[in-house]
Amino acid sequence: MKNVGKVLIAVAAAVLVAVLAISCTATVPTGYTGIVTTFGRVEEHTFDAGFHIKSPFQKVVKMDNRTQKAVEALQAFSSDIQQVDISIAVNYSIDQSTAEKLYKTVGEEYYSKILYPRLLENTKSVFSKYTAEKLVAYRETLSSEITELVVEDVKDYGINVSSIAVQDIDFTDAFTNAVEAKQVAQQNKLTAQTQQDQLTMEAQQEAERQVIKAKADAEKAKIAAEADLEVTKIQADAAEYAGQKEAAKNKAIAQSLTSELVRYYYIQQWNGQLPQTMLGENANVLYGLD
Numbered sequence: 001m002k003n004v005g006k007v008l009i010a011v012a013a014a015v016l017v018a019v020l021a022i023s024c025t026a027t028v029p030t031g032y033t034g035i036v037t038t039f040g041r042v043e044e045h046t047f048d049a050g051f052h053i054k055s056p057f058q059k060v061v062k063m064d065n066r067t068q069k070a071v072e073a074l075q076a077f078s079s080d081i082q083q084v085d086i087s088i089a090v091n092y093s094i095d096q097s098t099a100e101k102l103y104k105t106v107g108e109e110y111y112s113k114i115l116y117p118r119l120l121e122n123t124k125s126v127f128s129k130y131t132a133e134k135l136v137a138y139r140e141t142l143s144s145e146i147t148e149l150v151v152e153d154v155k156d157y158g159i160n161v162s163s164i165a166v167q168d169i170d171f172t173d174a175f176t177n178a179v180e181a182k183q184v185a186q187q188n189k190l191t192a193q194t195q196q197d198q199l200t201m202e203a204q205q206e207a208e209r210q211v212i213k214a215k216a217d218a219e220k221a222k223i224a225a226e227a228d229l230e231v232t233k234i235q236a237d238a239a240e241y242a243g244q245k246e247a248a249k250n251k252a253i254a255q256s257l258t259s260e261l262v263r264y265y266y267i268q269q270w271n272g273q274l275p276q277t278m279l280g281e282n283a284n285v286l287y288g289l290d
Contacts, residue, residue: 023056033099035061042104046096063103067093067162070111076124082132082175087168088146090119090161098158106157114157115150119164122149135169142166 026047028034034047037059047060054060074086092115094102106113126145130138147164154161 024053026052026054026060028052028060028062031064031066032062033065033094033096035063035100035103037061042100044100046100061103061108063094063099063108065094065096065099067091070116071167072116072119074120074123076127078130078132078135079128080131083172084127084132084135085168085170086123086127086166088119088123089165089167090115090150091163092159092161095158095160102158110157110159115154115159115161118150118153119146122146122153125149132171132175139166139169 026034028047028049030049032049034052036043036045036047036054038055038057043058052060069089069091071087071089074088076084076086078084092111094110102110123146126142126149127135130142135142143164143166146166147161150164151161
């Protein structure tokens with residue numbers, strides 16, 4: 001019985017030592033900050049990632065300071081009072097240096113108590129500035145404006161918002177149908193306008209071709225007329241030159257003729273026959289008198 005008692009005492013002591021060892025140590029995972037509380041009171045110091053020794057009366061709350069992502073489904077109204085269903089994603093983290101203050105003032109539910117209300121409020125505020133039609137086209141602008149507002153609202157709590165993205169925007173069926181009908185009408189109008197512009201352009205091109213052809217024909221006729229005129233002028237000059245040449249030739253012949261030369265040519269052309277009637281210088285002859 002004495003040996004059994006000793007064994008039980010040893011076991012109890014070992015259990016007590018183990019319990020004390022466990023209650024006096026804490027392990028903080030990587031990416032977390034250990035918030036130390038003593039009987040519920042938050043201590044000013046925190047534990048970084050790793051193994052730590054603490055009082056058995058202290059508790060360590062692990063605050064995740066890694067970047068986290070939340071996707072929310074929200075509702076808002078456009079400036080023209082159209083209901084909008086929104087899917088929005090937010091990436092956030094907490095500042096390790098102010099994690100103790102955040103836990104002391106807000107607690108572990110800082111997302112639902114601080115970040116989500118600001119996200120909802122600023123999303124509604126930004127969406128109310130735009131008409132329903134512009135909301136779809138300005139998705140990136142919406143994300144930027146919401147991010148800027150939320151970042152400013154939560155920075156004093158040590159909450160860091162890295163990005164907010166509007167993932168989806170959905171309207172009522174009636175509005176969607178109306179927008180689609182309007183887009184179809186605009187597309188038809190654009191198609192008709194494009195066709196009209198095409199016809200106008202073709203007509204203008206045809207008119208320009210006709211003008212160019214007319215100018216080309218006129219230029220061609222002008223060139224032909226000038227060529228004809230030039231030919232006529234050349235022919236006239238040639239005729240004038242030929243006449244001048246013949247006149248010069250005749251003049252030269254006339255100037256070269258002498259009585260001896262004329263008599264020579266006369267003799268050369270004489271056939272050797274004498275005239276049948278020979279009259280004197282003062283003779284008068286009458287022919288055909290009956």
